[in-house]
Amino acid sequence: MSAQSDKHAVLCEKLKACDIRPTPQREVVLKVILEKRDHPTADEIFARVKASMPTISLATVYNCLETLVTCGLVRQVNLERAPTRYCPNLQEHAHFHDEVTGKVHDVELPGDFMDRLRTILPAGFDASTVELNFRGKAATN
Amino acid sequence: MSAQSDKHAVLCEKLKACDIRPTPQREVVLKVILEKRDHPTADEIFARVKASMPTISLATVYNCLETLVTCGLVRQVNLERAPTRYCPNLQEHAHFHDEVTGKVHDVELPGDFMDRLRTILPAGFDASTVELNFRGKAATN
DNA sequence: AGTAGGAATTAGAATAATTCCAAATCACCC
DNA sequence: GGGTGATTTGGAATTATTCTAATTCCTACT
DSSP states (O other), rough: OOOOHHHHHHHHHHHHHSSSSHHHHHHHHHHHHHSSOOBBBBHHHHHHHHHHOOOOOOHHHHHHHHHHHHHHHSSSOTTTOOOOEEOOOOEEEEEEEEEOOOOOEEEEEEETHHHHHTSOOOOOOOEEEEEEEEEEEEEEO | OOOHHHHHHHHHHHHTTTOOOOOOOHHHHHHHHHHSSSSOOOHHHHHHHHHHHHTTHHHHHHHHHHHHHTSSEEEEEEOTSSSEOOOOOOSSSEEEEETTTTTEEEOOOTTTTHHHHHTSSSSTEEEEEEEEEEEEEEOOO
8 A cells, every 4th residue: 555545544533533525625635634734724625725736716715715624634723814724733722923024833732722722711611612822032043 | 960960970080091082972871881781782782872862974983983992991702793782781790692592691701710721821822812612592481 | 337416626706904105194393 | 273194994916825626646555
């Protein structure tokens, strides 16, 4: 089995595990998000996907992204007014938005951090998701 | 001195303290944000402002908001893909986004909370702002 | 294998939030 | 009170995203 088809199989499994049809479009969108973890926007994903699938439409990219987000294979990150970005890191983590370069970095968190954050909520508030974003300058390296 | 002009004077002072010209438009935009602390969008602010200043334009509302945000009198809150909301609470606080009602609630935080959050950043990351957003269901009351 | 039926994809139009632009007006300083 | 740079204005433009309707593709069933 080639590395190619191996990858295909892995992606396919991921999709099937979420009970969604493993279409070629979904596969390639997911592949693109996984292989360069730089929090691309829908437009950037569209451009990268077109390299291997020139006939795909932007609407399909949006459809696939929505599906992947809904089934939890990908997270969306919204920072300020900028276009939504997509992140394949499923661990709990925060985001650091570099205001010089515009890049977004993942920030790993101590184990139960997000759960501890949840405890500051007053009674009656039940949070399904917690989002922690930093913004500032990162050392150039 | 009437309560009206008193209010006017207070707003005016706030603007001047930030080294920006206290124009009537900026004053009324700020007034609207301060008097109903429900995190309105630019459009909602526009509608409310028009009640007392029917000739104001949406572009001006955006201009004023940008000025007020830049000088720190108002904060902007961005949640998901929804329009930007504006918040007059200058204390450090988090936001809770009620996914049923769509409302945004302020969540007060223990004193040095945001600073403690900052300490989880790896060396080389210097955050100027920290944003903590929850999303979920709030008890109806 | 053939086909019905639902799901997914497509291209392009539509929408919605925000920004841009150029002209008119305003506010502050002398 | 006049000059000057800041501000406001309305409308056009931009940008991200969603909608729509038609087409194509799978999948299951016979």
